[in-house]
Amino acid sequence: MKTLIPLFSLILLFLSSSERSDKYFFAKAKVSPIIDGKADDAIWKNTDWLPIDQVWLGETPSKDDFSGKFKVTWDDNYLYVLAEIVDDTLIDTHNDAFSHYWDDDCLEIFLDEDASGGEHTYSFNAFAYHIALNYDVVDYSPKDPEFFNDHVKTKRVRNETTYTWETRIFLYDDSYDSSKKNTPVKLFSGKKIGFAIAYCDNDKSEFREHFMGSEFVAGDDKNRGYIDAGIFGIAVLK
Numbered sequence: 001m002k003t004l005i006p007l008f009s010l011i012l013l014f015l016s017s018s019e020r021s022d023k024y025f026f027a028k029a030k031v032s033p034i035i036d037g038k039a040d041d042a043i044w045k046n047t048d049w050l051p052i053d054q055v056w057l058g059e060t061p062s063k064d065d066f067s068g069k070f071k072v073t074w075d076d077n078y079l080y081v082l083a084e085i086v087d088d089t090l091i092d093t094h095n096d097a098f099s100h101y102w103d104d105d106c107l108e109i110f111l112d113e114d115a116s117g118g119e120h121t122y123s124f125n126a127f128a129y130h131i132a133l134n135y136d137v138v139d140y141s142p143k144d145p146e147f148f149n150d151h152v153k154t155k156r157v158r159n160e161t162t163y164t165w166e167t168r169i170f171l172y173d174d175s176y177d178s179s180k181k182n183t184p185v186k187l188f189s190g191k192k193i194g195f196a197i198a199y200c201d202n203d204k205s206e207f208r209e210h211f212m213g214s215e216f217v218a219g220d221d222k223n224r225g226y227i228d229a230g231i232f233g234i235a236v237l238k
Contacts, residue, residue, distance in 0.1 A: 057208070
């Protein structure tokens, strides 16, 4: 997380938000997945894996250190994300949930409800859900980090160094207000959303060694998902 957005990042933000084309086509589940981390639901068996293979920070990790892939489906009420992460070391050393949460191991899911792109660091134009190992979900609000545990339900299952993360997520539009009661949007065939997924990988260091994402980001500053929803992929619900 950074607190300042330099001019060149704003220029890249504008460029990345223009001329975006559809990248993903997410199929609707006939039977909604059960969030148990087992990934044995029919929709998962019939959905192809997609890679989390873009280096956003750090060097390219070895496959034993990190590798990741994901699947997505939906129903009228939720978006469902399944991620399979190989990680040789899980670590969470920051006791304060709002301090350096991006430097602990966590799954991060980026959502832009109307695929409008644009800046969202301190707004709800889009969400960057950091899902911690204890399932706390944190993102920045217009003022400070806050919990969004009621937006995302997660279950993680371990098989040696392979971790299956299964999540169910409400989608909210940019009128979201933390101080009020909010109604999630309904999902429908043909709807477009902005979507990206990433993983923060820490191997017992003060800061994360790797930040791996699903989207190619042009330029030297690739850690822009928390700033610019224009780097997200465009997903069509079908």
